[in-house]
Amino acid sequence: MPTTAGTGSEVGRASVLTNSRTHVKKIIFHPKILPSVVICDPELTIGMPAMITVGTGMDALAHCLEAYCSPHYHPFSQGIALEGMRLVNENLPRVVADGSDIEARAHMMSAAAMGAIAFQKGLGAIHALSHPIGSVYNTHHGLTNAVVMPAVLRFNRPAIEDRLAAAARYLAIGDSFDDFLDHVLRLRADLGVPDKLAELGAGRDRIKELAAMAAEDPSCGGNPLPLDAQNLARLFEECI
Ligand SMILES: [Zn+2]
Numbered sequence: 001m002p003t004t005a006g007t008g009s010e011v012g013r014a015s016v017l018t019n020s021r022t023h024v025k026k027i028i029f030h031p032k033i034l035p036s037v038v039i040c041d042p043e044l045t046i047g048m049p050a051m052i053t054v055g056t057g058m059d060a061l062a063h064c065l066e067a068y069c070s071p072h073y074h075p076f077s078q079g080i081a082l083e084g085m086r087l088v089n090e091n092l093p094r095v096v097a098d099g100s101d102i103e104a105r106a107h108m109m110s111a112a113a114m115g116a117i118a119f120q121k122g123l124g125a126i127h128a129l130s131h132p133i134g135s136v137y138n139t140h141h142g143l144t145n146a147v148v149m150p151a152v153l154r155f156n157r158p159a160i161e162d163r164l165a166a167a168a169r170y171l172a173i174g175d176s177f178d179d180f181l182d183h184v185l186r187l188r189a190d191l192g193v194p195d196k197l198a199e200l201g202a203g204r205d206r207i208k209e210l211a212a213m214a215a216e217d218p219s220c221g222g223n224p225l226p227l228d229a230q231n232l233a234r235l236f237e238e239c240i
Helices: 050-069 075-097 102-121 125-137 141-170 177-191 204-215 218-222 229-239
Strands: 014-019 024-029
Touching: 024 125, 050 075, 050 102, 050 125, 050 141, 050 177, 050 218, 075 102, 075 141, 075 177, 125 141, 125 204, 125 218, 125 229, 141 177, 141 229, 204 229
Parallel strands: none
Antiparallel strands: 014 024
């Protein structure tokens, strides 16, 4: 029974564990982690504080967006990811403005489950950057994703330009990659998401270590362009 609308863990077969001694997040995958029964009741999310609503909601967007951009072949996930992005786009501002909007809360709960179904296709650099930042600086996962999202879109641009132009048309926010990126930047600003990781407490002093951790993250495998410690370090530099 999820009480937030973001992770989509209720439909996932993965579990994330943080080793509190080494500050490393490890992901365990097993079919038996998938719950046999799920109750998604948006009433349970009514009391969620605004910043948790924003962070978890942006996590749902990140799941749909990274799944949608992942180069792996999975047309079912592709469709689910696209509709999930539309639901977040239209309903996240509504639930942040009015936490008791049960209809918008229900759409966000659907979008969260859809994001985690879609990301069976793959995640990418947003999550690869976010996992080490979250474990080293104890930041909120979804909020961290929202901060790094524009830099990752710019980095992946050569591989996802057409795909994001199509998404912009479906979301009715324009018809190009730039329209999609501008929209993400506007959405983040409207929801009060910080622009840089420095505002979440991350510093340049640990970039090398963070990049090495990110390069080991299984999310790297779903990114549209190849990731390594060098380009991940440059992404951290830009995001911080
Ligand atoms: Zn996530």
